[in-house]
Amino acid sequence: MTLVCVNNVHKAFGDLQVLKGIDLNVAQGEVVAIIGRSGSGKSTLLRCLNQLEQHDSGEITIAEQQLDAGSMSPKELSENVGMVFQSFNLFPHKTVGDNVCLAPVVVRGEARADVEKVAREVLDKVGLADKYDAYPAQLSGGQQQRVAIARALAMRPKVLLCDEVTSALDPELVGEVLRVLEALAAEGMTLILVTHEMGFARDVADRVVFMHQGRIHEEGEPAELFSNPKTPELKQFISAVL
Amino acid sequence: MIEFTLWDIVRNLLLAARWTVVLSLIAFVGGATVGLVLTFMRLSSRRWLQRFTSLYVDLFQGTPLLMQLFLIFFGAAAMGHPISAWWAASIALTLFTSAFLCDIWRGCLEAVAKGQWHAARVLGMNYFQTMRHVILPQALQLSIPPTVGFSVQVIKGTALASIIGFVELTKAGTMLNNATFEPFTIFTLVALFYFALCYPLSCYARHLEKKLYDAGLR
Numbered sequence: 484m485t486l487v488c489v490n491n492v493h494k495a496f497g498d499l500q501v502l503k504g505i506d507l508n509v510a511q512g513e514v515v516a517i518i519g520r521s522g523s524g525k526s527t528l529l530r531c532l533n534q535l536e537q538h539d540s541g542e543i544t545i546a547e548q549q550l551d552a553g554s555m556s557p558k559e560l561s562e563n564v565g566m567v568f569q570s571f572n573l574f575p576h577k578t579v580g581d582n583v584c585l586a587p588v589v590v591r592g593e594a595r596a597d598v599e600k601v602a603r604e605v606l607d608k609v610g611l612a613d614k615y616d617a618y619p620a621q622l623s624g625g626q627q628q629r630v631a632i633a634r635a636l637a638m639r640p641k642v643l644l645c646d647e648v649t650s651a652l653d654p655e656l657v658g659e660v661l662r663v664l665e666a667l668a669a670e671g672m673t674l675i676l677v678t679h680e681m682g683f684a685r686d687v688a689d690r691v692v693f694m695h696q697g698r699i700h701e702e703g704e705p706a707e708l709f710s711n712p713k714t715p716e717l718k719q720f721i722s723a724v725l
Numbered sequence: 726m727i728e729f730t731l732w733d734i735v736r737n738l739l740l741a742a743r744w745t746v747v748l749s750l751i752a753f754v755g756g757a758t759v760g761l762v763l764t765f766m767r768l769s770s771r772r773w774l775q776r777f778t779s780l781y782v783d784l785f786q787g788t789p790l791l792m793q794l795f796l797i798f799f800g801a802a803a804m805g806h807p808i809s810a811w812w813a814a815s816i817a818l819t820l821f822t823s824a825f826l827c828d829i830w831r832g833c834l835e836a837v838a839k840g841q842w843h844a845a846r847v848l849g850m851n852y853f854q855t856m857r858h859v860i861l862p863q864a865l866q867l868s869i870p871p872t873v874g875f876s877v878q879v880i881k882g883t884a885l886a887s888i889i890g891f892v893e894l895t896k897a898g899t900m901l902n903n904a905t906f907e908p909f910t911i912f913t914l915v916a917l918f919y920f921a922l923c924y925p926l927s928c929y930a931r932h933l934e935k936k937l938y939d940a941g942l943r
Binding site: 533556557558565566568572573576585586590591631635638 | 838840841843844845846847848849850851854858859862863866
């Protein structure tokens with residue numbers, strides 16, 4: 484089943500055309516890695532998928548619901564799409580547990596006790612059950628990012644968007660976050676990741692999408708794409724990053 | 726001629742210092758109340774409300790407090806409704822304080838990282854939920870040190886009320902000087918009184934700032 488359907492999407496910031504007609508279908512349970520140079524439109528595409536940016540033209544459908552300005556409230560959107568940011572964006576004034584519990588309680592009106600149980604489950608899943616009462620400032624970057632993943636999971640989204648989630652981390656902390664994502668992928672979570680971790684894209688993604696100058700330039704199975712790039716741009720990109 | 730002992734001087738200044746404290750409290754409580762309303766007006770999506778508040782803030786920040794005091798005190802009299810020095814000082818200091826607090830608090834709200842809005846938004850929170858649970862608690866924490874710090878300015882600002890005849894610390898000092906002709910002693914004492922009021926607040930502001938820093942919010 485197609486969960487996310489992007490059809491001829493354009494987006495410009497002033498005179499700058501960032502997305503020039505994107506077509507992308509993501510099936511349920513699929514893991515799609517979006518790669519490309521900075522400025523190629525990867526993050527903008529991701530942000531259009533949850534309306535942090537409003538696309539100018541084209542269609543985006545998520546779980547068969549069309550995404551237009553005002554067509555879905557933040558609450559409805561959060562039932563479909565979760566997001567993890569490069570800079571974690573945890574709530575610094577709240578404990579890890581409260582970070583995870585806040586949205587289900589405030590947005591969904593779920594009972595606090597039930598939510599706390601879910602919070603402990605998702606924190607356990609990211610390996611941080613013992614940090615329930617810690618504050619974000621007391622955690623390492625890798626731990627903070629795993630809390631951010633747990634916080635997104637507590638809303639039980641259908642698809643999780645990850646925007647360069649390891650780019651702000653020290654190299655030795657990248658692995659722990661990628662392992663969590665790998666486990667999610669293995670569980671059948673639908674993931675769309677913008678990433679610079681080519682090894683991860685190759686090993687975990689079902690499909691890799693290479694973006695170049697606002698378009699999807701090339702896409703395919705990771706093994707094939709990385710070993711046998713068809714366009715000179717991808718060839719150049721791969722040789723630059725590997 | 727009556728002889729003034731040092732104790733007489735100190736006692737009189739101490740009595741006058743009460744009114745400095747009371748006027749400061751009025752200015753601060755009044756200023757905070759009006760400032761809070763202004764802050765939310767500034768945050769409103771209505772353009773004319775935003776414009777009104779920024780004009781208000783610019784006006785009161787861009788003119789000397791003394792002129793504001795004069796305009797209210799003499800202006801009221803000129804319009805046929807003379808008001809007491811008490812009222813004039815309270816109104817002027819309230820308006821002055823509210824303009825600065827509005828600006829301080831707006832800055833604190835804007836200082837909360839943009840990513841916090843984004844994070845709350847993708848978790849499904851609307852504007853009010855985000856304000857209430859994510860932005861305001863952080864802005865409040867950020868605002869405490871500059872707010873306490875500004876209260877020191879308010880205390881010192883009350884000295885200007887002496888010019889329209891309000892008997893507080895500075896005015897009492899002037900009056901005592903007229904009777905004793907010991908300006909150095911008296912104004913040293915007056916300064917020490919102000920310092921005794923302001924210094925603890927400055928220390929407290931610094932302490933709060935350090936606490937904030939330790940909490941990792943900066």
